[in-house]
Amino acid sequence: MLRPRGAPLGSWLFPGALGLGPASGRAASGARGQGWLQPAGYDTGVKVYNSLTRRKDPLIVSSADAASWYSCGPTVYDHAHLGHACSYVRFDIIRRILTRVFGCSVVMVMGVTDVDDKIIRRAHELNVSPASLANLYEEDFKQDMAALKVLPPTVYMRVTENIPQIIAFIEGIVGSGHAYATARGNVYFDLQSRGDKYGKLVGVAPSPMGEPADSDKRHPSDFALWKAAKLREPFWASPWGNGRPGWHIECSTLCSLVFGSRLDIHSGGVDLAFPHHENEIAQCEVFHQCPQWANYFLHSGHLHVKGKEEKMSKSLKNYITIKDFLRSASPDVFRLFCLRSSYRSAIDYSDGAILEARRLLHTVAAFVEDARAYMRGQLAGGPVREDVLWDRLGRTKGAVQAALADDFDTPGAVDAVMELIHHGNRELKAAAEEPRGPRSPAVLGALVSFVEQLFETLGVSLVERQCAARAGSPATLHSVVEELVRFRQRVRRFALAAGQASGEARRQQLSERQALLEACDALRRDLAAHGVRIKVRAAPGPGQTCVPTTLVPQLQRREAARPCAHHPLPPPGQGRRVHMGAAGPADRRPQTRALRPWAHVWLSDPGHPAVHQPSWH
Numbered sequence: 001m002l003r004p005r006g007a008p009l010g011s012w013l014f015p016g017a018l019g020l021g022p023a024s025g026r027a028a029s030g031a032r033g034q035g036w037l038q039p040a041g042y043d044t045g046v047k048v049y050n051s052l053t054r055r056k057d058p059l060i061v062s063s064a065d066a067a068s069w070y071s072c073g074p075t076v077y078d079h080a081h082l083g084h085a086c087s088y089v090r091f092d093i094i095r096r097i098l099t100r101v102f103g104c105s106v107v108m109v110m111g112v113t114d115v116d117d118k119i120i121r122r123a124h125e126l127n128v129s130p131a132s133l134a135n136l137y138e139e140d141f142k143q144d145m146a147a148l149k150v151l152p153p154t155v156y157m158r159v160t161e162n163i164p165q166i167i168a169f170i171e172g173i174v175g176s177g178h179a180y181a182t183a184r185g186n187v188y189f190d191l192q193s194r195g196d197k198y199g200k201l202v203g204v205a206p207s208p209m210g211e212p213a214d215s216d217k218r219h220p221s222d223f224a225l226w227k228a229a230k231l232r233e234p235f236w237a238s239p240w241g242n243g244r245p246g247w248h249i250e251c252s253t254l255c256s257l258v259f260g261s262r263l264d265i266h267s268g269g270v271d272l273a274f275p276h277h278e279n280e281i282a283q284c285e286v287f288h289q290c291p292q293w294a295n296y297f298l299h300s301g302h303l304h305v306k307g308k309e310e311k312m313s314k315s316l317k318n319y320i321t322i323k324d325f326l327r328s329a330s331p332d333v334f335r336l337f338c339l340r341s342s343y344r345s346a347i348d349y350s351d352g353a354i355l356e357a358r359r360l361l362h363t364v365a366a367f368v369e370d371a372r373a374y375m376r377g378q379l380a381g382g383p384v385r386e387d388v389l390w391d392r393l394g395r396t397k398g399a400v401q402a403a404l405a406d407d408f409d410t411p412g413a414v415d416a417v418m419e420l421i422h423h424g425n426r427e428l429k430a431a432a433e434e435p436r437g438p439r440s441p442a443v444l445g446a447l448v449s450f451v452e453q454l455f456e457t458l459g460v461s462l463v464e465r466q467c468a469a470r471a472g473s474p475a476t477l478h479s480v481v482e483e484l485v486r487f488r489q490r491v492r493r494f495a496l497a498a499g500q501a502s503g504e505a506r507r508q509q510l511s512e513r514q515a516l517l518e519a520c521d522a523l524r525r526d527l528a529a530h531g532v533r534i535k536v537r538a539a540p541g542p543g544q545t546c547v548p549t550t551l552v553p554q555l556q557r558r559e560a561a562r563p564c565a566h567h568p569l570p571p572p573g574q575g576r577r578v579h580m581g582a583a584g585p586a587d588r589r590p591q592t593r594a595l596r597p598w599a600h601v602w603l604s605d606p607g608h609p610a611v612h613q614p615s616w617h
């Protein structure tokens, strides 16, 4: 894993990436904000809590077209858990708000730590190479983020792909007199040399605990920029001998590679503030020789397991992986759970809190459905008080905008929308109770449009909830289809049953029930338009339906499945055929109709009597 050093110092070492110059502006006043320079540039209109000043500052970025944002990424050695999910979802929400509400495009860089003590340890345990373990879990992380609907950064930057640049960065710090190399081949940042400029985030730095007695540091607080190679560890050649970079220097270098000496926003979990972010600041400001490298530090609160003081973490073994969580809940529910608290606050995870988020989402979706039904005239209803709703809508828009501009106050914005929905529901209810008079569909349409757009902006999709075949709850859809098919079968059975009657009485009975048969036929045709095909078999046996292949994995878990022997497989990407349920005569009866996007599913219904009605096929 030896890699030659050789990348020359290039323009990346200097200000100029994205055409950004050094920060200019005025010094902020106030005790904590002393020394912080309010940047010049594009005022987003948002006031954001800045960990550097511990107060809300106007968020001013270098450019509305390219606000620079660095996010500490994962150390890829295991599955990500809900604590990680919470942090990344919260910052994804902020990024969406900045972009879509305040018109500020973001260039986001995320560093991926793919060489680290934990990766090396785990790789040894599993007897695989650290590189392959890191690749595996990096991909796993990206899949989790996609499943949570977290927008990917503009670019991921891997540590191992930038080792020469990291070495050059360290050389720059050593050259400035703020770092020193030891005889053992380690390089440390000299914290004493930084004087009182260290501690911008946390004030006086706590003394490190548990420093080994044989440490070759000059001072216990000094931190490693380069670690000399140990046995069975990956290493790279450097001016100080074989080794690998320290953790903090990775982010400083990766960020500077893209953004140069000025960064608008830096984000991460609150546990990263010290020492990680504090050390990043020290490294960058020394290297770039600038008084202020990152202008805003945003920190997200921890996810706690309810009833416990501790945060969810790998080391405490109290975590739920993202994959496990998404087996029973949708990403929209999790997002709403995150939206209901400030991104800065600690958040209690519990089944009850998730259930509450689910209920809230259901309330929103139900309102949108009801309002749509009213617009279509399908909901019994007369006039609504239009002026009240227009007024409410206007005030809600203002309240939402104000909440989001106040340090991305998503709980405030959600509360305002829920209040609007409450009033909308009240008007719909009143209209249903007095269903006479002119109707007012337009104002309900305006409410629907606003609610949907806002949730879409925040990454919660209500539109998908309108679609039957969404990925979130195929099992529910299947159950509904199953119920509907059974109901139709009962109605048909009743309509076709001639009972004990014969002759004229039988004809009379069939004639009377003809309308039911026609309704069953119409339902079958209508459902086919939605991709659900009901076929009545010519031979006695259970009913049969076809459902979209997206449902098949769920169905397979419920019923024994086996490949269909009667049909050639459809072309790749066009679905597959799976026969499911109890084997019966129909399983042996070849089907000729092409239903490529569908799976044939035999719904087991042993109690279902035989129906012989080929003409309805």
Ligand SMILES: [Zn+2]
Pocket: 071, 072, 073, 111, 251, 276
């Ligand atoms: Zn970092």
